[in-house]
Amino acid sequence: xxxxxxxxxxxxxxxxxESKGLGLRRREAKWGLIFLSPWLLGFxxxxxxxxxxSLTFSFTNYNxxxxxxxxFVGLSNxxxxxxxxxLLQAIxxxxxxxxxxxxxxxxxxxxxxxxxxxxxxxxxxxxxxxFYMPYMIPVVAGVMVxxxxxxxxxxxxxxxxxxxxxxxxxxFQDANWVLPALVIMGFWGVGNTMLTMLSGLQNVPTExxxxxxxxxxxxxxxxxxxxxxxxxxxxxxxxxxxxxxTFQYFTQAYVISNGRGDPGGATLFYNLYLYKTAFAxxxxxxxxxxxxxxxxxxxxxxxxxxxxxxxxxYYAGGED
Amino acid sequence: xxxxxxxVVSVLILLSMVLTACATPTAAPTAAAPTAxxxxxxxxxxxxxxxxxxxxxxxxxxxxxxxxxxxxxxxGAGSQPAQIEAExxxxxxxxxxxxxxxxxxxxxxxxxxxxxxxxQIAAGNAxxxxxxxxxxxxxxxxxxxxxxxxxxxxxxxxxxxxxxxxLEFYKDEGALVGLPFAIFPSFLWVNKTLLEEAGLDxxxxxxxxxxxxxxxxxxxxxxxxxxxxMKLTVDAKGNDATSPDFxxxxxxxxxxxxxxxxxxGIATSFGAGIPVADGKAVLPAGWGEAWQWYxxxxxxxxxxxxxxxxxxxxxxxxEFGSGKVAIVHCHMWFTCCTVPxxxxxxDIAVVPAYNGVYTxxxxxxxxxxxxDSKNPEAAFKVLTYMLGEGSADLYALYGxxxxxxxxxxxxxxGLDKTFEKNAVKINWQVAVDSMPYVDAPNHEAGLPNFAKxxxxxxxxxxxxxxxxxxxxxxxxxxxITDLNTIYQEVKK
Numbered sequence: 001x002x003x004x005x006x007x008x009x010x011x012x013x014x015x016x017x018e019s020k021g022l023g024l025r026r027r028e029a030k031w032g033l034i035f036l037s038p039w040l041l042g043f044x045x046x047x048x049x050x051x052x053x054s055l056t057f058s059f060t061n062y063n064x065x066x067x068x069x070x071x072f073v074g075l076s077n078x079x080x081x082x083x084x085x086x087l088l089q090a091i092x093x094x095x096x097x098x099x100x101x102x103x104x105x106x107x108x109x110x111x112x113x114x115x116x117x118x119x120x121x122x123x124x125x126x127x128x129x130x131f132y133m134p135y136m137i138p139v140v141a142g143v144m145v146x147x148x149x150x151x152x153x154x155x156x157x158x159x160x161x162x163x164x165x166x167x168x169x170x171x172f173q174d175a176n177w178v179l180p181a182l183v184i185m186g187f188w189g190v191g192n193t194m195l196t197m198l199s200g201l202q203n204v205p206t207e208x209x210x211x212x213x214x215x216x217x218x219x220x221x222x223x224x225x226x227x228x229x230x231x232x233x234x235x236x237x238x239x240x241x242x243x244x245x246t247f248q249y250f251t252q253a254y255v256i257s258n259g260r261g262d263p264g265g266a267t268l269f270y271n272l273y274l275y276k277t278a279f280a281x282x283x284x285x286x287x288x289x290x291x292x293x294x295x296x297x298x299x300x301x302x303x304x305x306x307x308x309x310x311x312x313x314y315y316a317g318g319e320d
Numbered sequence: 321x322x323x324x325x326x327x328v329v330s331v332l333i334l335l336s337m338v339l340t341a342c343a344t345p346t347a348a349p350t351a352a353a354p355t356a357x358x359x360x361x362x363x364x365x366x367x368x369x370x371x372x373x374x375x376x377x378x379x380x381x382x383x384x385x386x387x388x389x390x391x392x393x394x395x396g397a398g399s400q401p402a403q404i405e406a407e408x409x410x411x412x413x414x415x416x417x418x419x420x421x422x423x424x425x426x427x428x429x430x431x432x433x434x435x436x437x438x439x440q441i442a443a444g445n446a447x448x449x450x451x452x453x454x455x456x457x458x459x460x461x462x463x464x465x466x467x468x469x470x471x472x473x474x475x476x477x478x479x480x481x482x483x484x485x486x487l488e489f490y491k492d493e494g495a496l497v498g499l500p501f502a503i504f505p506s507f508l509w510v511n512k513t514l515l516e517e518a519g520l521d522x523x524x525x526x527x528x529x530x531x532x533x534x535x536x537x538x539x540x541x542x543x544x545x546x547x548x549x550m551k552l553t554v555d556a557k558g559n560d561a562t563s564p565d566f567x568x569x570x571x572x573x574x575x576x577x578x579x580x581x582x583x584x585g586i587a588t589s590f591g592a593g594i595p596v597a598d599g600k601a602v603l604p605a606g607w608g609e610a611w612q613w614y615x616x617x618x619x620x621x622x623x624x625x626x627x628x629x630x631x632x633x634x635x636x637x638x639e640f641g642s643g644k645v646a647i648v649h650c651h652m653w654f655t656c657c658t659v660p661x662x663x664x665x666x667d668i669a670v671v672p673a674y675n676g677v678y679t680x681x682x683x684x685x686x687x688x689x690x691x692d693s694k695n696p697e698a699a700f701k702v703l704t705y706m707l708g709e710g711s712a713d714l715y716a717l718y719g720x721x722x723x724x725x726x727x728x729x730x731x732x733x734g735l736d737k738t739f740e741k742n743a744v745k746i747n748w749q750v751a752v753d754s755m756p757y758v759d760a761p762n763h764e765a766g767l768p769n770f771a772k773x774x775x776x777x778x779x780x781x782x783x784x785x786x787x788x789x790x791x792x793x794x795x796x797x798x799x800i801t802d803l804n805t806i807y808q809e810v811k812k
Contacts, residue, residue, distance in 0.1 A: 064442035065464055153632035167569075173628050173786035260775060262782040279435055281771045 057288035064284055077289035087290070089265050090273035093179075097269065098246040101183050105242045106235060109190040113197035128198070135191030143255040146185045147172065172256055175266035182252055182267070193238050200234030201227065232313045240305060247298050250275065270294060386422040387698040390447035392440075393425055394433035395457045396685060397718050406717045413713070414705060421698050434460060441692060448699035449706075451687030452501060452718055455764040458492055458688065460771055465688040467495035471700045481724050485758060489684030489723075492766055498686025499707050502720020504651040505754040506681045508669040509658065514573065514646040516665075518551050518560065523647070523669035525750050527678055527757070542590070542613060545647075545672045549575025549623040552646040561623050568622040572634065572644070575623035578614075579639050579648040581681075583781040584763040586614050588681045589649065590674040592759035595777075596767055601803035606674055608796055615784050615792045627785035651683050652721050652751055655735060660742040668750045671757070680754040681763050685720055721751070728752070768807040776802045 033040075058077055062070045081087060115121060116128045134142070149155050150171040158168030171181040204227060212222045228235070250271040253261070259276070261268030274294070278287025393399060393407060404427055411423050426447055428436045434457075440446055441464065450465075458465060472479065479487070482500045490498040510523055521532060523540075530537045531544055533551075538544040552575035553561035560566065561575070578586045584595070590613075593604020617624035625645060629635060639645035641659040648654075649671060658666060671680045687706055689699045706714055715722055715731055722728050732748045739746055767773040780799045783790055 064438050065461060067442055067444075147631065148633070151632050152628045154634065170628055170786070172631075173626070175787075258778075258782075260778055260782065262779065263786040264783055265779070276775070279438070280775065282438065 054288040054291055057285050058292050060285045062284040062288075063282045065282055070285075073285065077286045078293075080286060081289065081293055086265075086268070086273060090261075090268050090270045093261075093266065093268050094247060094249070094270040097179050097182065097249065098243065100179060101186060101246055102239070102242045104183060105186060105190065105193065105245075106238055108187055109193035109238075110197050110235075112190065112194045113201055116194070117198055117201045128195075131194055132191035134188045137189070139189075139251045140255055142188055143185065143252050146181075146188070147256065150181050150184070173263050175264045178256070178263060178266045182256070185252060193242075196234050196238060197231065200231035204230040229314045230316075233315055236305070236309055236313045240302060243301060243305070244298055247271070247294060386420060387695050388422050388424055389449065389695055389698050389702050391423055391425050391449045391451075391702070392428070392433075392437060392447035393451070394428035394430050395437060395450055396430075396453040398452060399427055399430045399433065403717060406713075410710060410713050410717065414702070414710060417705075417709075421702060423702055437461070441690070444692075446690045446692035446694075448693040448695055449687055449689055449702060451498070452685040452714075452720070453498075453688060454683055454685050455489060455492075455762060455766070456774070458497060459764070459766050459774065462492075462766065462770055464690055464692075465492065465495075465497040466691045466693065466696060467497065468499060468689065468700070468703075469496050471697070472496065472499075475700065475704070477704060481726050483723075483725070483755075485760070486684065486723050488760065489682065489762065490686050498688045499703055500684075500723035501687060501707055501711075502685040502715065502718060503723045503755070504653045504683040504685070504721060505751050505758070506649060506651045506683075507671060507750050507754050509579075509640050509648050509650055509654060510667050510669050511640065511643065511646045511663060511665070512667055513663075513665040514552055514643075518646075520548060520551060522667060523548070525667075525669050525747055527670050527753060529670075539673070540670070541673045541676075545576060546613070546617065546621065546623065549617070549647065550621060551575070553623040561621060566622075571622060571625075571629070574625045574629070574639075574645045576617070576647045577624050577639050577645055577649075579645075579650045579654070581650075581763075583611065583777050583784065585681060586610055586781075588759045588763040589671060589679055591677065592679050592681075592761055592763070594761040594765050594767070595800075595803060596807060599768060599807055601800045601807060603796065603800055608793070610674075611784065611796060612792055615790065618785065619788045626788075627782070630785075651681075653683065655738070660739060660744050664742055664744055666744060667746055668748075670750055670754065678757045679759050680757040682755070682758040683764070684723065684762075685718070767803075769810045772806045772809070773803055776806060 059072060059074060060070050061073050112131055116124055116131065118124075121127065137145075150157055152158055152168060152170040152173065155168075155171070157171075161168040169177040171177050208226050208230070209222060212226055217225065248271055249269045253267040253269045253272050254275070257263075257267045257272075259272070259280070261272055261276075270290075271294075274287055274290040277283050277290060391411070397403065398407060407425055407427065411425055414423050415421075426440075437447075437450070441461075471477070477499070479500070486500060486503055487496070489503065490496055490500060508523060512522060515522065524531055529540060531540045531548075532538070533544075533547065538547070547562075550561040552573065553566075553571060554573040555567040556570040556572050557565070557567065561568075578589070587593070587604070587607035587610040590610035591604060591606035593607060595601055595604060595607075614624065618626050625635060625639060630637060630639060634644050635642045638657055638659070640648040640650070640654070641657050641663070643659075643663055647669075660666070671678055687703055689696055689703065693699050711722070711727065712730070715727070716734065722731050735746075735748065776799060780795065783795060784792070
């Protein structure tokens, strides 16, 4: 785009300059909007309108196979949230999974990042690449593979346990073991988190470690007093993503449980319940309500976490 | 030293990842789904690569003036690549055979067909014809299909050579929602090699026939089946399940299972029934005993494989096809999946009796017209072609046994040819003889609030197959309570 240099102010002095500046800004805004329009249109058509539609549906009894019978039901779908036993089960499963999965999904990649960042490791780049690679595997394929790995009869994990005299659990058929099994499955795809953690580690100034060494700090103190605070923005970023990811957890549970939440409802994650309600039971009105309820809860949790960051996240350049 | 230790740790982690990557994937969980009685031809699609979900054939410009009839394929069989080609040939043949109607297929991968059809109906783009589809497939669209009785009367469609009993398969709440196409009687599929290894004779192939074990005659009932199945269940050391040395933690071969069905499909062998009466959940006679027999067979007597066994490398989702389960109860459509290349010594036998009564559950597939069809009369004309002049092509394509008696001989001759390739000779008379023992009411019959009720039954089936500590009686009570709650929802 050529910004005209030949615009001559028609009026002398500041007014002309102001007018020129205004015109330039308008032109820039116009072109900016033109360039943004594909995204704006996409957002409007594929995100905003469906969101508004689902908000509308949440006040109706909409069934997609009987659109003509749709009627306004007021807040009854929202009232139903408070006495839905299956929803309680879905929330319980999701929260229990979050309690196990979120901390581990931060700790494990951090440990891997420390490992591949260590000056004592040979062929660091090779290991970094190899640890990252599983992240590229499609989720469904990964789940199918883990279905074999964790098969209680022929999976290699239970075979290894049997070699040391331990009878492995019935990973996917036992309500007590299926969540740990899903957490183990999640370890396979931590490559991306590991990379962001690694970038955080590499941004910690080496002078700080040298100063700590001079002061006689041991590795433990150095890690908790220097490394963790310095990479806290990265940890915070991953915490937010992990939390949102946990509330959106669906594909793995859907594939493993045939879309039902087996065994005994132990994998009935919130999103799976939402999907079943809206698309299996065709209760799109209540399904939309569930979607909005989740949106609000995740939004509140995210806002809460952003509030807490003032206490534990350190931004070297200031928060802004 | 530190470098070495860290490298070892890294290598170990990587090794675990490599082992994971090299592991045999589980049998696609859907393939072993215990709750949905679905033909394997519909289930072998495993989404590990991009699949073309929907195939619409372009309408030739010259044909634009014809009445367009859309045929939706995928809700049942029909979305396998090999079938798609044959379907296109069939459609081409039909379109060339007349000048009034342009038949246009919408072929959707079975994994997405239900959601896709819901979306099409919701968007006001309902196709005209849907099929082939079974009772259960239709159950997810209550009230969506047209009653064809007025059309049958208007066009004087001849149904005289269809057993009135089979017409029931094509009725939803009294409305004839499909014309008779294919039926799939059920019976026992028997791996004769495994029976011979155990020193057992072939199972009865005639109703009323007794069975002899070690010179002693037994009634052919579920007690006898249990005895036979336990003799056929073998651990790694070669002990069978009747032996005191049998190791239930190391089984390599099982005696029996109901393959690819849910709790209703299992229970109906102990007496046909429907778990609803006057809008309330009820437990049909014999069903509690059936589920107890089944549960004990898995967890107490060990002659039925559990879900973990079915998903294991030994069985890989197809019990009979794996050659590791000697006898399975399944339908005629299982001809798709017997794996005759490896199971060459197989045959079929009649189902055992419960309290002196035989029940051989039945499936029936059809093509239906949606109520929202824009051209129902044209769709009905297509339907009559599909089930008349064009039926031979469709039977070959979908493997169903013709509901019309006049077409059955040709069907069995065709099946014989297929199995002869692997030197397998099957006594199809068993299938024909099983038809009068059809389950009425059908085990897939519609229930109030069908999708939720079916889900509750699926959960119950899954619990039986996965939980070795289940109090089965309490769980049945829970199922009845759950079903009552679900039925009540439609009344509100």
